[in-house]
Amino acid sequence: MANTIQTIPIKTQPEYAVSIAPGLLDRCGGLIASALAPCRAAVITDSNVAGLYLLQVEDSLRAAGFAVCVYIFPAGEKSKNLSTLSQVLEFLAQEQLTRSDCVVALGGGVCGDMAGFAAGCYLRGVRYVQLPTTLLSAVDSSVGGKTAVDLRYGKNLAGLFLQPSAVVCDTDCLKTLPPLERANGAAEAIKTGVLSDEGLFTLFDTDDLTADLGEIVARCIAFKGSVVERDELDNGLRRTLNLGHTAGHAIEKCSGYTIHHGHAVAAGLSIIVRAAEALGWTEEPCAKRICAVLRRNSLPTGTEYSPQTLASAALADKKRRGDEIALVIPRKIGKCEMKTVPVGELASIFAAGWEDR
Numbered sequence: 360m361a362n363t364i365q366t367i368p369i370k371t372q373p374e375y376a377v378s379i380a381p382g383l384l385d386r387c388g389g390l391i392a393s394a395l396a397p398c399r400a401a402v403i404t405d406s407n408v409a410g411l412y413l414l415q416v417e418d419s420l421r422a423a424g425f426a427v428c429v430y431i432f433p434a435g436e437k438s439k440n441l442s443t444l445s446q447v448l449e450f451l452a453q454e455q456l457t458r459s460d461c462v463v464a465l466g467g468g469v470c471g472d473m474a475g476f477a478a479g480c481y482l483r484g485v486r487y488v489q490l491p492t493t494l495l496s497a498v499d500s501s502v503g504g505k506t507a508v509d510l511r512y513g514k515n516l517a518g519l520f521l522q523p524s525a526v527v528c529d530t531d532c533l534k535t536l537p538p539l540e541r542a543n544g545a546a547e548a549i550k551t552g553v554l555s556d557e558g559l560f561t562l563f564d565t566d567d568l569t570a571d572l573g574e575i576v577a578r579c580i581a582f583k584g585s586v587v588e589r590d591e592l593d594n595g596l597r598r599t600l601n602l603g604h605t606a607g608h609a610i611e612k613c614s615g616y617t618i619h620h621g622h623a624v625a626a627g628l629s630i631i632v633r634a635a636e637a638l639g640w641t642e643e644p645c646a647k648r649i650c651a652v653l654r655r656n657s658l659p660t661g662t663e664y665s666p667q668t669l670a671s672a673a674l675a676d677k678k679r680r681g682d683e684i685a686l687v688i689p690r691k692i693g694k695c696e697m698k699t700v701p702v703g704e705l706a707s708i709f710a711a712g713w714e715d716r
């Protein structure tokens with residue numbers, strides 16, 4: 360019997376559905392056809408994911424009436440640059456994709472961000488679909504329409520907003536992820552729990568996540584969708600999704616991006632929650648519980664970089680406006696709020712949340 364599909368509508372421009380269930384890559388053609396009339400589909404994927412899932416996606420698309428062409432780029436964050444973007448664009452042109460065709464991003468965040476960016480600039484915009492295969496892309500980056508590539512001066516510095524036409528999440532892909540990749544996504548989902556959903560947070564207080572993966576993805580996407588619907592272009596409310604990211608992005612940057620995003624966010628979340636508690640900004644103590652759950656999910660709760668080093672690195676943060684920066688402060692598990700502070704106070708705030716490693 361076919362698994363029941365959880366469908367979460369995202370009411371943006373355009374409106375689209377996120378479908379979540381095990382076994383969905385075999386059914387992705389039909390699900391995509393319910394959002395887009397069958398057309399030519401350019402599948403963009405990486406060298407790791409192609410070996411695992413490409414054939415079943417191609418078969419499903421063809422069975423639903425799509426004509427398929429495929430571009431495979433080398434796996435890894437190093438590929439998320441202008442050079443690969445340009446190769447993808449040249450491929451779309453060589454294949455003579457038209458505005459009535461679509462791009463299909465099959466993979467993790469690097470693939471989704473880059474294929475989405477290519478879709479947004481090719482012919483000034485063609486439609487695209489996300490098939491996330493990592494926990495990080497399933498719970499966060501596949502939804503909300505942020506697309507980008509990295510520049511020499513930093514991550515995600517060139518990009519655009521373009522909502523996908525559909526997101527199809529096969530939770531079977533998430534069960535077999537390497538532990539480091541699983542932890543990478545767990546950090547963003549735990550962050551969502553701290554932001555808005557104590558029940559979701561509690562699902563991570565376990566040694567075996569696999570039973571709850573569908574529920575975890577659905578709860579994260581339902582919350583993210585509700586935020587993105589109200590602030591599609593990241594001008595206010597959407598910035599609360601960056602809980603733990605001010606110190607987290609700084610840690611990633613200081614490490615030359617060798618520390619993975621989720622691991623940096625976990626350390627950043629730990630720093631800000633300990634600081635909030637030390638400075639009397641929380642409603643109830645929660646730092647010990649949050650850090651224990653992060654550790655249980657193989658995530659770090661501290662960093663080798665000093666508060667001053669991180670504060671300097673955070674000066675380029677997108678949430679900075681002039682001499683002020685907006686921080687997302689945990690009040691208790693499931694409730695957070697924005698607090699604007701002078702950038703000159705950032706180092707002492709980080710220091711208040713420090714922990715010797």
Ligand code: GLY
Pocket residue numbers: 499500502503505593597600601
């Ligand atoms: N990952 C945060 C956002 O999409 O706004």
